Amino acid sequence: MRRILLKLSGEALAGEQKKGFDEATVRMVALRVKQLVDDGTQVGIVIGGGNFWRGRTSENIDRTKADQIGMLATIMNCIYVSEIFRSVGMKTDILTPFECGSFTKLFSKDRANEYFERGEVVFFAGGTGHPYFSTDTGVVLRAIEVDADVILLAKAIDGVYDDDPAKNPAAKKYDEVSIQEVIAKNLQVVDMTASILARDNKMPMWVFSLNEENSIVNTVMGKFNGTKVTV
Numbered sequence: 001m002r003r004i005l006l007k008l009s010g011e012a013l014a015g016e017q018k019k020g021f022d023e024a025t026v027r028m029v030a031l032r033v034k035q036l037v038d039d040g041t042q043v044g045i046v047i048g049g050g051n052f053w054r055g056r057t058s059e060n061i062d063r064t065k066a067d068q069i070g071m072l073a074t075i076m077n078c079i080y081v082s083e084i085f086r087s088v089g090m091k092t093d094i095l096t097p098f099e100c101g102s103f104t105k106l107f108s109k110d111r112a113n114e115y116f117e118r119g120e121v122v123f124f125a126g127g128t129g130h131p132y133f134s135t136d137t138g139v140v141l142r143a144i145e146v147d148a149d150v151i152l153l154a155k156a157i158d159g160v161y162d163d164d165p166a167k168n169p170a171a172k173k174y175d176e177v178s179i180q181e182v183i184a185k186n187l188q189v190v191d192m193t194a195s196i197l198a199r200d201n202k203m204p205m206w207v208f209s210l211n212e213e214n215s216i217v218n219t220v221m222g223k224f225n226g227t228k229v230t231v
Helices: 010-017 023-038 063-087 109-117 135-145 179-185 192-200 215-220
Strands: 003-008 042-047 092-096 121-124 150-155 176-178 205-209 227-230
Touching: 003 010, 003 023, 003 135, 010 023, 010 063, 023 042, 023 063, 023 215, 042 063, 042 109, 042 135, 063 092, 063 121, 092 109, 109 121, 121 135, 135 150, 135 192, 150 215, 176 179, 179 192, 179 227, 205 215
Parallel strands: 003 042, 003 150, 042 121, 092 121, 150 205, 176 227
Antiparallel strands: 205 227
16 A cells, blocks of 8 residues: 555543553554555554543533534644654654644645655644534545545454444454445444545545554555455
8 A cells, every 4th residue: 555544543542541642552653653654655644632622522512612622632632643753763744724823734635745755644633624523524534635545443443343342242343344334334433424425435444453463564564354444
């Protein structure tokens, strides 16, 4: 694969503490991504904001304002993680859909492509820049815009199941499932808006566990142990 877009959940990077960051986990991710970059793979990254902010669970905050805080949480995450990436020898840039002073640069496809061609890791922060759209939609949108070959969804779970395996031990794991079946059965790989966007633009998604040893590199190198969502 020439270019991938890796989605990392904020919760996964928080580790067992469930908030903030587990630096050992972030450094592990950085070292694995460095292996890919050193081998010539172009890597874009989107990070959720759930380790800092879950505003939609509150009834006391306006939805638009809650989503805006969530966008800022993803920017904080990207600034932190990009610095860990730099500490292990990578060059990084952070692109956002709105101005953030000198902290980030404004997203454009041309700018992202320029950074990719330089061998830099590109962080896409701030979601779509609009309320009522999740980070899921943001990652699919950016993947389509920058012509990524695939979206890699690194989660706390090792693939897509037909039921919640935490509640149903008999839940079946899919090795491969079509995006149409994901939508029809509401399998919640990503939210419905993102699923339809992926389907209409033929963007494949591979789901795997971040906690599995060397899973990021193995996935790109073909030793895949998760679920391929096909288009």
